Amino acid sequence: HVTACYWQKETPAELFLSLQQRKYRRLGISVVCACISDNGELVRSLQNKMEEELEGENVWRPFREEILQEKWMDIIRQQKQDDSYAGILCVGSRVLFFSHGRMRICGCFQRFGRTQWRTMQESCMAGEVEPGTAILIADNAFINYCEEELAECLKPQITENISPKICADRAGRRLRELGEKAAAQGGKHMGAVWILPILGGGKW
Numbered sequence: 001h002v003t004a005c006y007w008q009k010e011t012p013a014e015l016f017l018s019l020q021q022r023k024y025r026r027l028g029i030s031v032v033c034a035c036i037s038d039n040g041e042l043v044r045s046l047q048n049k050m051e052e053e054l055e056g057e058n059v060w061r062p063f064r065e066e067i068l069q070e071k072w073m074d075i076i077r078q079q080k081q082d083d084s085y086a087g088i089l090c091v092g093s094r095v096l097f098f099s100h101g102r103m104r105i106c107g108c109f110q111r112f113g114r115t116q117w118r119t120m121q122e123s124c125m126a127g128e129v130e131p132g133t134a135i136l137i138a139d140n141a142f143i144n145y146c147e148e149e150l151a152e153c154l155k156p157q158i159t160e161n162i163s164p165k166i167c168a169d170r171a172g173r174r175l176r177e178l179g180e181k182a183a184a185q186g187g188k189h190m191g192a193v194w195i196l197p198i199l200g201g202g203k204w
Helices: 040-053 065-077 140-153 164-184
Strands: 004-008 016-024 029-037 085-091 094-100 103-111 114-120 123-128 134-139 191-195
Touching (some): 016 191, 029 040, 029 134, 029 191, 040 065, 065 094, 085 134, 094 134, 103 140, 140 164, 164 191
Antiparallel strands (some): 016 029, 029 085, 103 114, 103 134, 134 191
16 A cells, blocks of 8 residues: 655745545555656646556556666656656555656665665666655755654554554644744745555565
């Protein structure tokens, strides 16, 4: 299962953000699709392209990571170099994410039973993440103002007995608290999407 929440500074709106969530009940798979940028038109364009992936087969079929990654590297090369953007498409435990400019991908990534905090930039990757992985996409300023606190609250927690809605509500409140703190300290382009810990899910 995968779910997400977001926070966005509304006045003034210096960052554009989109977030779509859906559940494919027949397949038992949850999907999160999100994108942020300081360019509203670019957000809509990238979001539409990610939505198109859900109509194809690369994110659904095994051994398509390399094809998916090469395709999105081409899409990114077509964008303007001075644009800043980041996006993520989670299909269960299968993930495509990309970032450029000021926008960042960061999170607590599970690997071989260990949790590692990582911040990535200028990247495009596709693959599978282990259960317990939590990912954030945000403007670099947001991360710089409260990286230690973000790292702490993104750590995997035992959530088997907590409903996804409660997890999302709690995370949303915490994300808002950190965002408002960063904004009060002078941060601009404030906003973030938090992909909550991915639990279970099938393999590629």
